[in-house]
Amino acid sequence: MYVELEESVLRYRISGTEGVMAGQLGYLLSVMALPSVSIGIIPQDADRSGLWPVEGFFLYGDELVNVELISAHLTVAQKNELPMYARTFSELAEISVYGPTAREFITAIESLG
Numbered sequence: 001m002y003v004e005l006e007e008s009v010l011r012y013r014i015s016g017t018e019g020v021m022a023g024q025l026g027y028l029l030s031v032m033a034l035p036s037v038s039i040g041i042i043p044q045d046a047d048r049s050g051l052w053p054v055e056g057f058f059l060y061g062d063e064l065v066n067v068e069l070i071s072a073h074l075t076v077a078q079k080n081e082l083p084m085y086a087r088t089f090s091e092l093a094e095i096s097v098y099g100p101t102a103r104e105f106i107t108a109i110e111s112l113g
Contacts, residue, residue, distance in 0.1 A: 001037050004092045007044045010109050025106050032103060040096030041105045051091050059085050 010028075013021055032039050056068040065076040065085045076082065097105065 002089075002093070003037070003039045004042060004089065004096055005039065006042045007105060007109075010041070010106060025109060029103060029106055032106075038098065039102060040093055040098050041102045042092060042096050043105070046095040048095070051088070051095070054088055054092075057085055057088075059089050062086070 010025065028039065031037050058066040058068075060066075062082055063077070065082060067074040067076060076085070096102075
């Protein structure tokens with residue numbers, strides 16, 4: 001599984017319960033250690049000049065994309081549209097950090113909480 005997360009998402013404090021965010025960030029750190037998981041963090045200062053912010057989406061190979069909207073999930077299965085999502089995912093992956101650098105991002109944010 002490949003996941004790309006914006007750094008800003010890691011910083012949002014949605015829950016009012018003390019320790020919830022730290023638990024979620026800790027969970028991310030533990031999941032990152034799994035060999036079948038690759039988590040990339042897109043730094044807030046990454047050069048986005050060639051890539052506009054995009055809605056959240058889940059890419060399932062070359063078969064299907066689920067797009068998160070406010071009111072629903074949009075399912076995209078049109079063969080001519082799927083490559084756009086694959087290309088966008090690849091572009092996001094190129095500006096992401098992984099491994100120890102991604103862990104440092106999460107650990108630094110976790111220590112702020």
